[in-house]
Amino acid sequence: MSAPTGRVTPISGFPEYLPADRIVEQRFLDVIRETFELHGFSSIETRSIEPVERLSAQGEDADKEIYGVSRLGGSPDDWSPASGRDDARWGLHFDLTVPFARYVVENAGRLSFPFRRYQIQKAWRGERPQEGRYREFTQADIDVVDAGSLAQHFEAEMPLVVADVFSRFPVGEFVIQVNNRKIPEGFYLAIGLTDVVGTLRIVDKLDKVGPENVASMLEEAGASSEQAAACLALAGIRSADLGFVSAVRDLGVSHPVLDEGLDALSAVMSTAMEYAPGRVVADLRIARGLDYYTGTVYETALVGYESWGAVCSGGRYDALASDGRTTYPGVGISIGVSRILGLLLGQDLVRASRSSPAAVLVAVTSEESRARSVAVAGALRSRGIPCEVAPRADKFGKQIRYAERRGIPYVWFPGASRETDSDEIKDIRSGDQVAADATTWECPPEDLHPTVDRVG
Template identity: 60%
Template sequence: MSKPTPISGFPEWLPPQRMIEQYVIDRLRRTFELYGFAPLETRAVEPLDQLLRKGETSKEVYLLRRLQADPDAAASAGDDALGLHFDLTVPFARYVLENAGKLQFPFRRYQIQKVWRGERPQEGRYREFLQADIDIVDRDELAPHHEAELPLVIGDALASLPIPPVRIQVNNRKVCEGFYRGIGLTDPDAALRAIDKLDKIGPQRVAELLMSTAGAGESQAKACLSLAEISAPDASVADAVRGLGVEHPLLDEGLAELVVVLETAAAHAPGLCVADLRIARGLDYYTGTVYETQLRGYERFGSICSGGRYDDLASAGADRFPGVGISIGVSRLLGLLFGADALSISRPVPTCVLVALPAESDRPAGNQVADALRRRGIAVEVSPSAAKFGKQIRYAARRGIPYVWFPGVDGEPDSVKDIRSGAQQPAERSTWSPPASELTPTVSGGSAAAAD
């Protein structure tokens, strides 16, 4: 086999990085469950008509094809109209509709799963990546206090990790839509999509886009940009918006909801949330509060966690299940931190103890020692060969294994050696344990400077 050519956008972490990823997943899952979210996993594929009905995603969806499929059979089975999901919100909405009779509402779920997007790979952006989502849905009506709750969950989840602090930027689509309607724009969705590109293309080109796609005049485009410039950590955001002199009932409703989010966050975690009215979110299904999250020191890479309120995504006929959700880009977050050497793990393998072998005939006895330690929750390997003890110790050192277990000879007890300090002491397999801090590898933030 010739040397394979790497495929960009499909990260494959080294074992220490994968261990860090699993640690992050475990911490996120623990926080989500503390807030009462139940686990869920949905299928990887969805019908294309579902994937493409909301937002500008048609160029990002990977299609599902069988290499030797019968075109006629595939068409009749619908296999020619399946794609890999590009997020976890659309599949979740479909799941709620299919299983509504079996769920208790409001339904709280978390989902940690791979998604696929056919976009251009770059630092922190991949074609295949892991997301961690939480959503709350209810039947017919969803209380707005849930929109204030989700940033608290995310704040606690990310604070449990050894990563730089985050700031959650919040806006409310009703504020934007009400403002746009108040200045006379009739296509607020087009205006939102234009404003969502502000950080990418700058205000001048966004103004041109507002005029060409949203029907804005020059003064209307200027007003939209003035709204997008407003940012505040508290209820003063409402005063700033009203200072622009625009009135509309939907604008008032959105400002009231936005203030509740800010005040709730300030009571729980001061400094966590800030209102930023340039945050629009490009997907069409958002209808209320929207979120984006900046990692301090990595702001130039954009958001690592985003989401919002949706009222019509999970709806079919008379059945309507409004919801609010937020998603952490786990692969995106880790990729940025790995690239800056800003995360480390205390050892590159789970193994805590290597059982040394005086001779190959001692392997059964070594296996018994390993079994006894494993039953007590200690990760153990038995030496792969009965080489000289010095060579076995070097093997443990190369693997990052901190302790080596030596069998006793001539009636002497077994002993265990900390190969880092050289300290060696008698040990009994039924009672000996390493320090609690070394039982499993520990993850810590590195000392590297921020990536920008």
């Protein structure tokens, strides 16, 4: 096979990181995975493709975002359902919740419920690439699913996990916004709006188009001006404590479903106020656009960068997974890893301390003595110290500059002591150089691995 020639044209919406930025991504994923496991979630991975009809059933715009999968040797006719071909019905998953629901149904007999799962994978959406939105991106999800019924206390657990993740990684200040879809559902029904899903979808556009446009859209959909005003009044309620309950009651609307939603959201907020004070707020404009959410919903924003949109979202779903006999309700939340990194890296808000994982560059005195340098590197690696052997036996000044360009803090010189033929190691930041033995030298803990730090 011949290599491609000519200019390489990048494909937009498919982020690829340089080594230093990749270190930032890996550290973020490490924090996410470690935190998920601290909370008792088990890792799974699902296939990349699902039947198109299952993917397209999850919202009015879902089919527009699905990337179809077919063989290059196929023909357009193969995409017709009448073709009977399996690959005519496959699409790349656009989130991890839909494939997870299928996974639960297929493996229910081998899972222990309630099942606590985490999943860190790529997903794909056929939307116009822009800042923070990509065609290929990484998500990190947690879910708790049970058979038949799901205890409400799991809905309060999700924001606590997210608060732990974001507190351990330098994302800056953040706020987790929560609502319960039964609150707007009961409210809309009480004021005479029967198209609950349609109304939710319009109100969900509030941040994008503003209240005046939302009111106009509601009236175009059949709401009166009074009903539209009431919807906006509900969406305007926000509190960091239980004050949202009295604010809703003050609107003079009552309905059993509304009462259920207020009770459920109060339970979530009470837990958050105790275990993650100041991190969670009740925000009644949060709706989430996907149809399968039925209870508590979540959106997380980075303070000062709210225009970036939600970087973490999710909610409760009661009917997404079912085998016809048993329904598996669940609640989950998804961290938009690529979306967050698009902001942090794009705005230069965080940086890795170096672009190489190596803490030590082992210098090479001559090509004839390279074996000695390789032996030093082996001894250091056996003790968990990442290192690299210099690629060429250049003058030591050039080898030091090689380490500097990669941010490697130490250079090891085999046989540097002419009197004893012993080794020496140099901290190239301070210039200090001391005798060292590869079997006993300890790398300072802060230098052992690259760190990720907030800029400014």
